[in-house]
Amino acid sequence: MLLKPLIKRQTYIQLSIVSIVMALTIIAQAYLIVSIIEAIFLSNASFSAILPSLGLLLFVISLRAGMNYLNGVIGLHAANQAKKKLRNRVLSHFTKQPVDLSSQGRSGEKVTQLINVVEQTDSYFSQYIPKMIQATIVPLAILAIIFTQNWVSGVIILLTAPFIPLFMAIIGMKTKDKSEEQLNELSSFSGQFLDSLQGLTTLKLFGQSDREKSRIEDSSINFRQATLGVLAVAFTSAFMMELISMLSMGLIALELALGLIIFDTITFATAFFILLLAPEFYIALKDLSSAFHSGRESLTASKKLEEQLNEPVEELTWGEASLTSRPPRIQLNGVSFAYDESETVQDVSATIEAGSFVAIVGKSGAGKTTLLHLIARLLPVHSGDIFVNDIEQDQLGEQAWFNELSYISQHPYIFSGTIYDNIQMSKPSATKEDIDHAAKEAGLQPLIDLLEDGLHTVIGEGGRGLSGGEKQRVALARAFLKQPSIILFDEPTTGLDLKTEQVLNESITKLAEDATLITVAHRMHTIQKADQIIVMDEGRVVGTGQHDMLRKSNATYQSLIGDVAGGERDGWS
């Protein structure tokens, strides 16, 4: 149970006190109204005689309004606290995952879970709990008073009461399935929407827009159906409650009329008093049933969140150690990793000397990026070990490790924010000069000069778009700013023209002077300069060495550089 522990005891106490006062005002209100009418209608009292009662009544109804307000506010606060905590919990669940798990599932669904599903737990705190308390106190008080006045009416009410838990049980069951369906549809069309949104252009170009539109239409119609299903239960239960209350009200009225006229056992005042109070009894119960209904929906939402939170995360563990010397030496001993059943990286062993420049080459899909992820410890090694300066990698502190590392991935993400922010994220302590300098090193100066706001131009989602190569350079600037001792590059210069690349290669060489540089490369001229080339094929290392050696002896390498017949040819036509 996720929601219950989120309410403080204090809240229950406050709500109970408010409900007790509310019950008192309801009873007092009915009593005063009756006494006023009786005085005028039957006792022929003068107007001035009823003035005190009128004054008191005014006070009572105002107090009742005040209690209503308090009740609402208490519920609201309880809901707020709970929603804050819940969002926090779900988010930290998401942020614990290693990168391969985090990309599973649709982002739209996750965002909806964080925002809308959590929102749906609101009514548990703001409706269900307050009404539940109110509905145990108020009707009991009313019933007690009615019994003191006329026990027959009390018995009638008591006879109809058992129907109420019965209906609640039915609502509970029905709502559960339906609201689960509703939440599923909600997640589904949110996921669908975000997924289509990021591929909008492709959908257009491939004539799939209409199909996608009808998919969105279908899922939102399904959502409508599910919502109506949930509501139908609520409406039906409200209808049934109404009928029950009407039935018993009718009986009470009849009984009162008989008592009043035929048997003369009841006075007008008593009869009227009961007639005013009995509906309040049923109103409280009707409120309860609708609160119960929304409470059930909240519970469904909470179940969904709970499922999410209970999903196991393969959390990476870290130690406390820090790097002993910089740049570090990295050693891989029989490292393997599998995304699913088959191993993507198999038994990889290699030694990367401190300060050396290592190129990883291999066909597309050979596992180069995965290997970089493993070295960066973005993914857990499934078997084998990685040593950094002879310390096992999992003994290092997370902060200590990532502080030494720059990793430019194959598709770096540009965050919504200024160019400045996007560069600064790699080193929050950097000064303006540092960032200027890093931007220059990354060849961004020509772009920045063109922009009105220069470095402070907002880019990323919601900002100015950049060309492919410009994004790549912003990401590179992060590395130049950080000056790390380990650099992992995943084809840092794809999408760059030769001129820009030439400039960048100079900067990279300078950056790599005091660092261990491991780069995935397709381009010949990068590979040639490497101190060591690791050749990968289908997840295995099939050769290590330098260019001249490998081109003579390694068949995979030869075929990779298109060096079958001797001359290098990397053109495509």
Next chain:
Amino acid sequence: MAGLNIVIKQLMKEKRDVVLSILFSFIAGIAAVGLFTASGYLISQAALGVPITALTVVIAIVKLLGFTRALSRYSERYFSHRATFTMLSHIRVQFFEKLQNLTPSKVQRFRTGDLLSRFVSDVESLQNFFLRIFYPPIVLVLIFLSTVLFTLYFSFWIALLLVVGLLLSTVVLPALFAKVRQTTEQPVQEKRSDLSAQATELLFGYQDLKIHQKLADQSEAFNTANDDLIQAQTKERKHELLNQVLDGWIGLLMAWAVLAVGGWLITSGQMEGVWLAMFMLLTLTVFENTQPMAAFPQYFLENKKAANRIFFKEDEAVSEPTQPLGDAGAIDISFRGVDFTYPDEPRSTLKNVNLSIPSGSKTAFVGASGSGKSTLLQLILKLEEASGEVYINSQAISQMTPESLWQQTNTVMQDQQFFAGTIRDNLLSDASDEQLTYALKRARLSNFSLTDEVYEKGDNLSGGEKQRLAIARLFLRDANLWLLDEPTSSLDQVTAREVMTEILRDAENDTFVIVSHNLRGLENMDQIIVMDHGEVVEQGTFDELMARKGYFYQLKEIERDTL
């Protein structure tokens, strides 16, 4: 109002449900008033000791009214919610359609999370439009009119009181709140969008956040946005709560006033005592109907904003294009003095571009990063609209329906897009399984089966696999124009060459345009166009450009040096 007008239009598609909701709501409301009025009368008459038979009639009426009320309430709710949720599903589709019609650079101006929030939450909030804004006032007026007329028959003063109460709770109170609200308006929708944007960014940029140890910061930003949202919501809901409570209080107050005035009228002999209980109950009930009005201004403003966020304004296209591109084999393209500026940009990205790509020719675009190559391809595809004219087969592109153009084009964009689903889904084709498998094979993706799972954005594919999957899509289409933006930049040379050979086999007689940073193999191109800073600086065949010793020649020199 613009947004709300569209909402009303959507709502009116459900006319039948709208009318039924209003009808049943009125019946339910008036039945309730009748029910309590009759009970008040009943109890008073009973006290006076009238014959039991007369009372039975009243009791029967009470029963009937009660049943009518319950049934009508049920029907009202059913029809009104059906109308509402049907409308919402239409609006969702419309919103998506609207986004589809935007150019990519305009979509880029929104944050994904913001759009998601509009799609889910803002649309959801429009459910109040019909349920709380549109019909309650209509019903309220009808019910009050009937009630006041009925009361007028007995007492002018009490009728007047009802009217005063009505004005108080439907005009004065809402106006007061509307005024307060204007100064304390809470940007709940924006805050929710912020929160959604923070969450989306965290998920999309997860890997880079992790590497830069920024997950904690981003979570912090999320939590701050969350606090902001909750704070804004709290203010808003407290406001709403206060409205409701005050409105309920006014109802009670009016009943109290009826008691006081009635008491005075009776004691001074202007009214019979038997009516007092009846009017008191009547007042209590009739004011239940004003409840929805309390929050009217709040919902109205909120919905207006939501509607404008969903149906946001955009520059209208000058004229709807009407002409389809004729299907006449190979395609030629020409640019005549084309300028292009991205929205909200001070500088133009493409300047006075003149070029011609003859049908069946092979053209390569080269040039510095950021020089405008990808932009130029977008203009050919009419994804963005330029000034100056682009002609395709001598037809002006501005008059052309883009779908007809896309149908005849095979494109690989620089950033390929993929969808959560299977490989089959991502091939975006209705072709048979054999054909799909064959296309995969040609794109050197034979190790994948059609049912293999693809994550959102193709996150479980390697860089090169994505490019090859995007290329496999092309083998399933019959198009005359090929536009390839660095299609093999992440592939090793061997695979790149193999895939390229496959492409050229299909494109043999077609117009073929490629953007590439790889200068090898350009010897065989019919034309090379060199771009710099948004301008075409050189064009010609490989040999011509080499002979000119200009920009292209320099690039070749650099290439030679790096080896």
